[in-house]
Amino acid sequence: xxxxxxxxxxxxxxxxxxxxxxxxxxxxxxxxxxxxxxxxxxxxxxxxxxxxxxxxxxxxxxxxxxxxxxxxxxxxxxxxxxxxxxxxxxxxxxxxxxxxxxxxxxxxxxxxxxxxxxxxxxxxxxxxx
Numbered sequence: 001x002x003x004x005x006x007x008x009x010x011x012x013x014x015x016x017x018x019x020x021x022x023x024x025x026x027x028x029x030x031x032x033x034x035x036x037x038x039x040x041x042x043x044x045x046x047x048x049x050x051x052x053x054x055x056x057x058x059x060x061x062x063x064x065x066x067x068x069x070x071x072x073x074x075x076x077x078x079x080x081x082x083x084x085x086x087x088x089x090x091x092x093x094x095x096x097x098x099x100x101x102x103x104x105x106x107x108x109x110x111x112x113x114x115x116x117x118x119x120x121x122x123x124x125x126x127x128x129x
Contacts, residue, residue, distance in 0.1 A: 065128055076120070086106070
């Protein structure tokens with residue numbers, strides 16, 4: 001009988017150990033979940049900030065693109081007027097025997113025509129996002 005009592009006592013000890021071990025595992029899982037949840041919140045915040053930044057930059061890009069659309073309509077008129085004035089200045093300078101490069105703004109307008117011609121070509125590659 002004493003032997004049976006000892007066996008039952010040992011089983012009871014083992015049962016308590018199993019109970020405590022399973023509670024410890026449950027506590028570790030709860031800690032892991034809490035830790036993972038905290039990490040998830042940090043990543044969610046970082047993700048939202050990055051997304052907001054991207055959306056803000058897309059808005060800025062689209063605003064700039066709207067301005068480019070206006071310029072695409074205005075620049076050809078400017079180029080046409082500038083070329084006309086440059087041609088006039090060159091003819092008058094030749095008739096008067098003066099150096100056309102001495103006319104104030106002449107070189108600037110010629111540079112503008114070249115710049116705006118290249119700009120118009122590059123504007124064609126811009127797409128709305």
